[in-house]
Amino acid sequence: MKPPVDGRLSREIAGRDGLAAETRAVRSFAERFGGEPTLVVHAPGRVNLLGEHTDYNEGFVLPMALHLGAWIALRPRADDRVVLRSLDFGEEQAFELSRLHRGQGWIEYVKGTAWALQEAGASLRGWDGVVTGEVPIGAGLASSAALEVAAARAFAAAADLPWQPVTAARLAQRAENEWVGVQCGIMDQLVIAAGREGHALLIDCRHLTTRPIPLPPATVVAVLDTSTRRDLVDSTYNARRARCEEATRRCGVRSLRDLGLSELEQRAGALTDEQLRLARHVVTENARTLAAAEAMTAGDAAAMGALMDASHRSLRDDFGVSSPALDAIVAAAQQAPGCFGARMTGAGLAGCAVALVEESASAAFAAETEQAYGARSGLPATVHLSSPCGGADVKAVG
Numbered sequence: 001m002k003p004p005v006d007g008r009l010s011r012e013i014a015g016r017d018g019l020a021a022e023t024r025a026v027r028s029f030a031e032r033f034g035g036e037p038t039l040v041v042h043a044p045g046r047v048n049l050l051g052e053h054t055d056y057n058e059g060f061v062l063p064m065a066l067h068l069g070a071w072i073a074l075r076p077r078a079d080d081r082v083v084l085r086s087l088d089f090g091e092e093q094a095f096e097l098s099r100l101h102r103g104q105g106w107i108e109y110v111k112g113t114a115w116a117l118q119e120a121g122a123s124l125r126g127w128d129g130v131v132t133g134e135v136p137i138g139a140g141l142a143s144s145a146a147l148e149v150a151a152a153r154a155f156a157a158a159a160d161l162p163w164q165p166v167t168a169a170r171l172a173q174r175a176e177n178e179w180v181g182v183q184c185g186i187m188d189q190l191v192i193a194a195g196r197e198g199h200a201l202l203i204d205c206r207h208l209t210t211r212p213i214p215l216p217p218a219t220v221v222a223v224l225d226t227s228t229r230r231d232l233v234d235s236t237y238n239a240r241r242a243r244c245e246e247a248t249r250r251c252g253v254r255s256l257r258d259l260g261l262s263e264l265e266q267r268a269g270a271l272t273d274e275q276l277r278l279a280r281h282v283v284t285e286n287a288r289t290l291a292a293a294e295a296m297t298a299g300d301a302a303a304m305g306a307l308m309d310a311s312h313r314s315l316r317d318d319f320g321v322s323s324p325a326l327d328a329i330v331a332a333a334q335q336a337p338g339c340f341g342a343r344m345t346g347a348g349l350a351g352c353a354v355a356l357v358e359e360s361a362s363a364a365f366a367a368e369t370e371q372a373y374g375a376r377s378g379l380p381a382t383v384h385l386s387s388p389c390g391g392a393d394v395k396a397v398g
């Protein structure tokens, strides 16, 4: 049977109770707070098609938003208290907007976003809410950024503030950098805030400009979940970013984006072997990302796929953020029917890979990739077929 490619990922849509996430959030709101929520926010997850670890080097990325996302059902309060129940963590947290203190756990993404908005001068209002996420945590699909941008959208809607996607993305990134402590770039928050239905976004991370790029005709994006997970807060993400910054300083440029491969090679003597490999990944990945946007625009799925394959090799051999599970699922996908190309996606070390697949072969692709990955790794895989979603939105209900 052909898996559904209906704009939503094929699995993990309904919870154990069989209800969609939005319905679960709305029902649970009524149970906990009484009456209906007045607003429902959706912020998508994301999968990155090309351009990994380039965003914090002021380079180029090509992600798309996923329908799978975070949902918040909420109702503004008269005071400055935020009360939020998480269905996924099975707990409730509360805080006052006038007295924000750092703590631990999922609520910090919400609190940190409130902090960043207030630091930017926003006058916020409290709300009661229920949150639930469909994005698997630690899988490289930006579950944290989805929660931050959902929170930003909720705060903006509750306080009747205008929604400006780029500004919201920068503030959500600030929350993650300065409140949570992960020195992430802008990619996740920006595509989640500003995604365009049916398109990936080519983002210039220096100028924060975006260009919608259509998928090649008759192709789908497959998200390949290895069922391995990592924690960005504990991972080597910040350390790798700091090493890229040191390489940048030694090269004498503002950012690695300003170098071509031959210019980098001329500076090789100033770098350690590791710094050279990290920088080489960034420099070649920027070129691949720009070429990928051109290939997709020209409808050239084969060229796009070859760039994805090359990106995986560079992330594995030069940047050092693949893993045996990611290598196994990429190899399984590359040999499956209808595959144009595959690579790990997101920060790496665990989580998901992504492939570009011929739509007519997608059912066979999914089945064979899952089977071959299981045989290679002994772990279960889940293949989700997806199409690009729009950015975070809010609707009035009740």
Ligand code: GLA
Pocket (backbone or CB within 6 Å): 051, 052, 053, 054, 055, 056, 142, 184, 185, 186, 187, 188, 346, 347, 348
């Ligand atoms: C994480 C970060 C992003 C980006 C990717 C790697 O998802 O949040 O900013 O750096 O890793 O490309």
